[in-house]
Amino acid sequence: MSYPTPWQPWQGQGGPSMLASHADRERAVDVLRAGFGEGRLEQDEFEKRVARAYAARTVGELAVLVGDLPQGPVPLTAGPGVLVPQTFLPAPRPATNGKAVGAMVCGLLTVVTLGATGIPAVVLGHSARSEMRRTGESGEGLATTGLVLGWLSVASWALFLMIAMIAAVASGG
Numbered sequence: 001m002s003y004p005t006p007w008q009p010w011q012g013q014g015g016p017s018m019l020a021s022h023a024d025r026e027r028a029v030d031v032l033r034a035g036f037g038e039g040r041l042e043q044d045e046f047e048k049r050v051a052r053a054y055a056a057r058t059v060g061e062l063a064v065l066v067g068d069l070p071q072g073p074v075p076l077t078a079g080p081g082v083l084v085p086q087t088f089l090p091a092p093r094p095a096t097n098g099k100a101v102g103a104m105v106c107g108l109l110t111v112v113t114l115g116a117t118g119i120p121a122v123v124l125g126h127s128a129r130s131e132m133r134r135t136g137e138s139g140e141g142l143a144t145t146g147l148v149l150g151w152l153s154v155a156s157w158a159l160f161l162m163i164a165m166i167a168a169v170a171s172g173g
Contacts, residue, residue: 017058017060018058018059018060019057019058019059020056020057020058020059020061020062024059024062025053025054025056025062028053028056028062028065028066029050029053029054031066031069032046032049032050032053032065032066032069033046034069035066035069040069041069049065052065053065093138094136094137094138095137095138096137096138096139096142097128097131097132097135097137097138097139097142097143098128099124099125099127099128099131099143100124100125100128100129100132100137100139100140100142100143100146101139101142102120102124102128102146103121103122103124103125103128103142103143103145103146103147103150104121104142104143104145104146104149105146106118106120106121106124106146106150107121107125107145107146107147107148107149107150107153108149109121110149110150110152110153115153115154115156115157117150117153118149118150118151118152118153118154118157119150119154120150121146121147121149121150121153122146122147122150122151122154124143124146125143125144125146125147125150126147128142128143128146129143129144129147
């Protein structure tokens with residue numbers, strides 16, 4: 001049975017002469033507790049090492065205390081070699097559909113363009129919703145916003161044209 005390499009608090013930091021932090025001392029004491037719990041240290045030796053760990057000034061002193069023990073806790077910052085099961089990682093966020101973003105932008109621009117981007121907003125919004133159902137992308141709110149603003153623009157133009165036609169017929173007749 002092979003054991004992992006002993007815990008060395010200075011790995012990747014600055015060398016054994018670097019001053020020890022409270023967290024370094026606690027990790028060394030955790031290694032000593034594990035060694036004592038496994039029967040690798042006697043009670044009096046464990047107590048002496050714990051006292052020396054709390055009095056240690058440098059990480060080199062801590063390394064001497066735990067150097068003959070086979071393993072220790074995982075360091076706080078896991079390097080690229082540590083694999084975390086997918087179960088414990090946050091779920092990846094689905095990508096936002098580009099057409100949904102385009103629909104919302106066109107919908108917002110209807111105010112500036114006096115409704116000229118209303119039809120593109122409607123077309124992009126419907127297309128985006130169809131793609132999102134198929135691919136699982138996010139952006140439903142963006143597509144809906146574009147659709148609502150686009151349809152409001154189209155309805156406003158239809159109402160304006162209808163009023164203009166009624167006014168033209170009424171004034172001509």
